[in-house]
Amino acid sequence: MSKNDILTLLGVLALGGAGAAAFEALSLPAGFLAGPMVAVVLAKSISLPLLKDNSFTFPKGLISANFIFIGAAMGSAVSPDFWAGAALWPLSMLALVAVVSGITSCVYLYTHKKCRWGRDEAFFAGLPGALGMTAALAQERGAPMDRIMIVQLVRLFLLIAVLPLIISSVVEGKEVIFTEANHAMSLGDGLQLVLALLICAVCGYAALKLKAPAGMLTGAFFASAALNSTGMLEFALPVWLATPCYILMGTNVGLYIGKMDRNALKPMLGTSLIVFAISLSVALGGAVVTSWALEISFDKVFLSFAPGGMEAMLLISILLDIDPVFVATHQLARFMGLLAFMPIVIRYVLGPVSADPADEARAQSAT
Known part of the structure; x- marks a missing residue:
C-alpha cells in the first residue's frame, strides 16, 4: 500500500469509528454496525474529499482477518442450551422457503x-439477501444491472439501518449485550483465546x-460454536477486541453501498423504497405466523427471515443477543x-436468455 492509501485507510476507519460513537451516544441499537455504515454513506453523499477515490477498498487480508474475529465472536455466544429447540428447525426452514x-x-x-421492468430485471431485483450470487447470475444472463443493483443495495442499507430499531421496539428490553469477556483476562484465558482463534482461522x-x-x-463461526457448545474450549472475545471488528465491518458495508451512482439512484429511489417495504412486509408476516405456530421467539425468526446480507444479519444477531445459531x-x-x-429456477421460469422483448429493449438501452 502507498502512503496515500494508508492515510485514506486510517481516515476511513476514523470516520467509521465516529459514526459508531455517535450511534452509541444516541443509544441506537447495533450502533457499532449501523453507525459506521451510515457515516460513510453520508460522507460519500456530500463528496467528502476523504472518499473522492471511488476505487478505494480495504485490503483483502484485513477483511479476511476481521471475518475470523467476527465469526469467533458470534460463535462464543453459543451454549448447549441453544440446541434445545432444534427439533422445531425443519418446520421453520419450510417457513423460510415460503418467505x-x-x-x-x-x-x-x-x-x-406495475413498473414494466423486463422479466430478468424484475426477478433478480426480488431475490432476497444474496447480493453477490444475484449479481453473478444476472450478469451470466446478460441482464441490465443498474436497476437490479440499486434495488438490492438500497434494501441492504435500509435493513442494516432500521432492522435493529424495529426489533428493539417490538421486543421489550432488547439491547446490545457483550458476553462474559468484559472481565479482566488472565494469562490462561489469553492463551485459550489465541488457541481458539487459531482453530477458527483454520476452519x-x-x-x-x-x-x-x-x-x-x-x-470461524461454526468452529467457535462447536468449541463453546460442547465445552471443549469456552472463550469470548473481549470488548476492546470485538468492538473494532464490528466497526470495520460496518465501515466496509458503507464503502460498498457508497459506490452507487447518485444520478442513477435518484429516479430509482421511490421504486427501491417500495421494493424494500414489500420485502420487509412479507418477511414480517412470515415471522409473525411462524413465531406463533411454532412458539419460537419473534425476534430470532424475524432476523432469520430478514432479506439482508447474511454477514450483516449474523452480526446483528450477536449485537442484539438473538440466538446466533438459529439465525446463522x-x-x-x-x-x-x-x-x-x-x-x-431461472432456466425453467425465465426461459432462454433475452426471451423477453422488454429485457432486450433494456439491454439495448443500457449499451
Whole structure:
C-alpha cells in the first residue's frame, strides 16, 4: 500500500469509528454496525474529499482477518442450551422457503407488472439477501444491472439501518449485550483465546477453499460454536477486541453501498423504497405466523427471515443477543438453497436468455 492509501485507510476507519460513537451516544441499537455504515454513506453523499477515490477498498487480508474475529465472536455466544429447540428447525426452514418465495414473487409482480421492468430485471431485483450470487447470475444472463443493483443495495442499507430499531421496539428490553469477556483476562484465558482463534482461522480458511458462502466468517463461526457448545474450549472475545471488528465491518458495508451512482439512484429511489417495504412486509408476516405456530421467539425468526446480507444479519444477531445459531443456520440455509436451486429456477421460469422483448429493449438501452 502507498502512503496515500494508508492515510485514506486510517481516515476511513476514523470516520467509521465516529459514526459508531455517535450511534452509541444516541443509544441506537447495533450502533457499532449501523453507525459506521451510515457515516460513510453520508460522507460519500456530500463528496467528502476523504472518499473522492471511488476505487478505494480495504485490503483483502484485513477483511479476511476481521471475518475470523467476527465469526469467533458470534460463535462464543453459543451454549448447549441453544440446541434445545432444534427439533422445531425443519418446520421453520419450510417457513423460510415460503418467505423467500413470497418475497421474490411479490417484488417480481410489482416491478414487472406495475413498473414494466423486463422479466430478468424484475426477478433478480426480488431475490432476497444474496447480493453477490444475484449479481453473478444476472450478469451470466446478460441482464441490465443498474436497476437490479440499486434495488438490492438500497434494501441492504435500509435493513442494516432500521432492522435493529424495529426489533428493539417490538421486543421489550432488547439491547446490545457483550458476553462474559468484559472481565479482566488472565494469562490462561489469553492463551485459550489465541488457541481458539487459531482453530477458527483454520476452519475459516478451509470453508473458503470449499467455496462455502462467506467462508472465512461461517467457518470461524461454526468452529467457535462447536468449541463453546460442547465445552471443549469456552472463550469470548473481549470488548476492546470485538468492538473494532464490528466497526470495520460496518465501515466496509458503507464503502460498498457508497459506490452507487447518485444520478442513477435518484429516479430509482421511490421504486427501491417500495421494493424494500414489500420485502420487509412479507418477511414480517412470515415471522409473525411462524413465531406463533411454532412458539419460537419473534425476534430470532424475524432476523432469520430478514432479506439482508447474511454477514450483516449474523452480526446483528450477536449485537442484539438473538440466538446466533438459529439465525446463522437459517441464513446459511437460505443462501445455499438459492445457490443450489436458482440456476434451475431461472432456466425453467425465465426461459432462454433475452426471451423477453422488454429485457432486450433494456439491454439495448443500457449499451
